[in-house]
Amino acid sequence: MAAIAENLESSLPVPSVQELVSQQLHTVPLRYIRDEIISSSSHDDHSPSVPLIDMAKLFHHDSQASELQKLHSACKDWGLFLLINHGVSDATLGNIKKQTQEFFELPLEEKKLWAQKPGTLEGYGQAFVTSEEQKLDWNDMIFLKALPIQNRKLEFWPEKPQKFRETVQNYSEDIRQLAVSITKFMAMGLGLNDQAQEFSQGFQEGTYDVRFNCYPPCPQPDRVIGMIPHADMSGITLLLDATDVPGLQVLKDGQWIFVEPIDGAIVVNIGQIIEIMSNRIYKAPDHRAVVNKLKERFSVVTFCYPNPSVKIGPASELTQSGSPPLYKTVTLAEYFQSFYNRKLEVSFIDCLKI
Template identity: 40%
Template sequence: MAEARTNGSLPVASVQELAKACNGVADGQVPERYLSKDPTSAEEAVVVAGDDDEGACAIPVIDFHRLLDPRSSEVECARLASACRHWGFFQLVNHGVPDEVIGNLMSDVAGFFEQPLEDKKECAQQPDSLEGYGQAFVVSDDQKLDWADMLYLQVQPIESRDTRFWPTRPASFRHSVDAYSSEAAKLTYRLLEFMAKGVGADPASLRGVFEGQAQGMRVNFYPPCRNAADRLVGLSPHTDPNGNGR
């Protein structure tokens, strides 16, 4: 998300606060701009097709331990290449990121969103940036919105961080992000090498495309809303940025 420095987002209401208002009264109304089309209307069916040995309705699952093991690496690498070619995404299991690192980050993220609104607003987005607390890519006052609050931070390289948007509460937040982003980067670089190998390229080539590029972290909070649960979308369909060859 390199454009975070130049493209901003219009400020919108906190979804957490809207959820409190809607859930607090029997006839609480969700604003129309958060509602998807009527659930009784006809919608296109989504067909999910999976990997050859996991059935027709399974997202490809890649085992990182099998990639590292010389006895299974070639087969798992071929499965990884197939997932990239035919799906464009996959679930990675046995990734090796320590449970403690993940748990600390999740706890601190939850701690941030549990704060009063005024405290969270200390990290609010600014007009020229997507970083901070708010919602991304809001460009008009009438567009449909996701039922979620967001905190987006640029975490790597360290010198690119804008600390205006970094929470100071919980006190361990920055340490947790440092530990997690470091583990995620190491895992990503190894995975990129296997992806290149799977398509017959030099393992260092794909890693070289991404090495040194900005690393962002986006966390979303989806508050429950019993009044319109079947018409709310937490994260709209979207395309994430791609790596560009040098």
């Protein structure tokens, strides 16, 4: 890997993993072998279960206090939870799953019509590949800026499958409403009063980027990684498993725990913006994706950011009671600049610590 990435906002072209798999490989090309970061993961009856939060209970007066306490504990102890009764319709979820699978089933030449271009991460390809020697993740993806509408670059938005654009439009609008609601409850969980509205309203006019992932089956699944361990730089990340194949893992007390897909549930993952705004009461967890020997896995991941006018820093209500701020306060533009213009191996959030 190059010692420094001058800018992580673009990525070098790499082979399609789906295409590699279609060649009936028995061994994995050397560039994907990641023995150094594969460690045992927990997938047994003794592992702790990822918290399950019922949004309907958060809205209901009689159950709100107890469910809010569950939410607060999940954000504090895990940084990630499964959300049910979230208000995004089964039809919307079904449509986005279907369109995701149908896009990745297109012939390679058709997918390449929407390929990334130099200087951007948008489009079909791979993210954050900064050198020809860099090890690669076992996935293909397409990344699109969905909201606000003026951020869209339709040159990267597939016209096939036929209803792809319309489906992404509808899904991102519903996800935005979910992000506003769930961040409001997070603010309540933190005990914010004056700033609770500001905390969540920032997401009403926020930025929403969607990444569609395909993790093809792999002949040597224990020697590759679908996505390397990382914490998200978003406010929150909302992930929808488009298949019932487990692949997402979260690091909890030094152990990798599978986030088992639940039909209709959405995974809510705390990003580093909320970690900073909560003054590290809520933590952005390390998570990764592993792959399966026989089955393909698809996921739809929406990165939710607040409005560019929102200052990224510890909420003043949390620092007035004697807890010193742990992070600097920066603009969203400065926050992005810190992320993209850094050494890839440096922990991004450490750059913002006081």
